[in-house]
Amino acid sequence: MNKKTIKDVDVKGKKCLVRVDLNVPMKNGVITDENRINGALPTIKYLMDHGAKVILCSHLGRPYNIFNEKIKKIKPEDEGLSREELVAKTLKKCSLRPVAARLNELLGGKVTFAEDVIGPDAKAKVAAMKDGDVVLLENLRFHEEETKNDEGFCRALAEFCDIYVNDAFGTAHRAHASTAGIAQYGLCKAAVAGFLIEKELEIMGGALENPVRPFVAILGGAKVSDKIGVIKNLLEKVDTLIVGGAMAYTFFKAKGYEVGTSLCELDKVDLATELMAKAAEKGVNFLLPVDTVVAATFPDPIDGEVDVETVPSNAIPADKMGLDIGEKTQALYADAVKNAKTVIWNGPMGVFENPTLAKGTIAVAKALADTSATTIIGGGDSAAAVKQLGFADKMTHISTGGGASLEFLEGLELPGVACLDNK
Ligand code: AMP
Numbered sequence: 001m002n003k004k005t006i007k008d009v010d011v012k013g014k015k016c017l018v019r020v021d022l023n024v025p026m027k028n029g030v031i032t033d034e035n036r037i038n039g040a041l042p043t044i045k046y047l048m049d050h051g052a053k054v055i056l057c058s059h060l061g062r063p064y065n066i067f068n069e070k071i072k073k074i075k076p077e078d079e080g081l082s083r084e085e086l087v088a089k090t091l092k093k094c095s096l097r098p099v100a101a102r103l104n105e106l107l108g109g110k111v112t113f114a115e116d117v118i119g120p121d122a123k124a125k126v127a128a129m130k131d132g133d134v135v136l137l138e139n140l141r142f143h144e145e146e147t148k149n150d151e152g153f154c155r156a157l158a159e160f161c162d163i164y165v166n167d168a169f170g171t172a173h174r175a176h177a178s179t180a181g182i183a184q185y186g187l188c189k190a191a192v193a194g195f196l197i198e199k200e201l202e203i204m205g206g207a208l209e210n211p212v213r214p215f216v217a218i219l220g221g222a223k224v225s226d227k228i229g230v231i232k233n234l235l236e237k238v239d240t241l242i243v244g245g246a247m248a249y250t251f252f253k254a255k256g257y258e259v260g261t262s263l264c265e266l267d268k269v270d271l272a273t274e275l276m277a278k279a280a281e282k283g284v285n286f287l288l289p290v291d292t293v294v295a296a297t298f299p300d301p302i303d304g305e306v307d308v309e310t311v312p313s314n315a316i317p318a319d320k321m322g323l324d325i326g327e328k329t330q331a332l333y334a335d336a337v338k339n340a341k342t343v344i345w346n347g348p349m350g351v352f353e354n355p356t357l358a359k360g361t362i363a364v365a366k367a368l369a370d371t372s373a374t375t376i377i378g379g380g381d382s383a384a385a386v387k388q389l390g391f392a393d394k395m396t397h398i399s400t401g402g403g404a405s406l407e408f409l410e411g412l413e414l415p416g417v418a419c420l421d422n423k
Contacts, residue, residue, distance in 0.1 A: 167194025
């Protein structure tokens with residue numbers, strides 16, 4: 001990696017403002033999944049052990065901007081609530097206080113929570129820090145200036161900052177105040193990556209730049225339009241590109257198949273034709289499902305019972321919709337993965353939220369678990385599927401960022417990385 005990391009700077013006695021991703025799922029004030037907290041620990045511990053003053057900041061959920069004078073964009077269900085009620089509701093759902101409590105348990109009682117971000121409580125608590133102490137600031141998005149990348153807000157945050165550390169890969173594709181602004185505006189002596197961002201870039205960057213071949217990419221999910229950039233970029237790099245999920249039906253349409261009532265982006269059919277032509281021109285093995293699991297309607301509720309049959313992909317009945325890949329396709333895709341040396345996967349093969357329609361996604365997850373290839377799972381739904389199915393520890397790397405990993409696979413420069421000091 002060509003960016004400096006925390007190992008490249010002397011952090012002793014320095015105030016390090018560390019943007020972490022502590023956006024953990026919570027229910028009634030209780031953390032239901034600690035993965036993101038655990039992912040942030042190596043960087044925090046390193047900084048503590050090396051005598052830094054560690055000032056942590058993160059967002060959590062999609063809160064109202066309760067630290068501004070006027071609260072904006074009230075959701076329909078909250079219409080008519082008083083300011084006090086909105087503040088109380090927001091604090092209950094989106095305060096980082098429970099995360100600070102858990103971090104404090106994990107870090108030997110060294111963590112203090114600040115009840116604001118750039119206000120008097122944060123200032124007082126940072127001023128009282130000794131080397132090796134940790135302060136977690138309240139939710140950054142209680143200020144609307146965070147997502148607006150407001151310079152004044154960056155300047156106020158930078159008061160806590162000799163060294164800026166970005167370790168939040170999950171928000172590295174955003175140019176917000178805490179993810180890029182502080183460094184963009186040149187407000188700190190150094191801007192470096194933490195260990196989580198370093199690991200993400202080394203593993204995914206390594207696979208893209210210098211893959212051990214055969215290199216296979218598996219793309220699924222709902223829409224071709226979400227993944228055009230990724231498909232284009234990967235067609236330049238992979239030996240085999242595998243398509244599953246609803247995305248496949250736009251390609252079926254381009255091949256002249258009947259797609260019935262399946263999800264299909266008619267305005268992307270020409271693009272699908274172009275992408276297949278490009279694959280042929282590049283000599284990329286482009287695999288589409290050979291058989292498809294169909295049903296009369298989309299399951300409602302999504303995990304409810306559904307009557308299905310499997311048909312050849314070029315024989316989808318006009319009144320049926322495709323909802324998963326069939327068994328022949330599962331075997332074909334497993335075979336491609338078996339002989340691969342590097343595999344990147346992003347997006348489910350079908351409506352995996354439904355047990356009957358999760359079989360294709362499970363088969364692909366299992367094939368990845370069984371192969372000796374380096375296996376990289378883009379964040380989002382495929383990461384959730386792999387974890388939910390119990391295959392997480394069989395993968396080489398599961399990215400912590402859904403949107404960020406997609407943009408990285410597109411070959412885009414992430415603002416949260418671009419802003420860091422070069423080596
Ligand atoms: P994405 O966010 O683009 O990765 O898409 C994930 C969503 O695509 C999941 O919620 C899946 O249920 C959905 N999906 C996958 N395959 C299909 C399909 N054949 N028909 C409709 N939705 C699908």
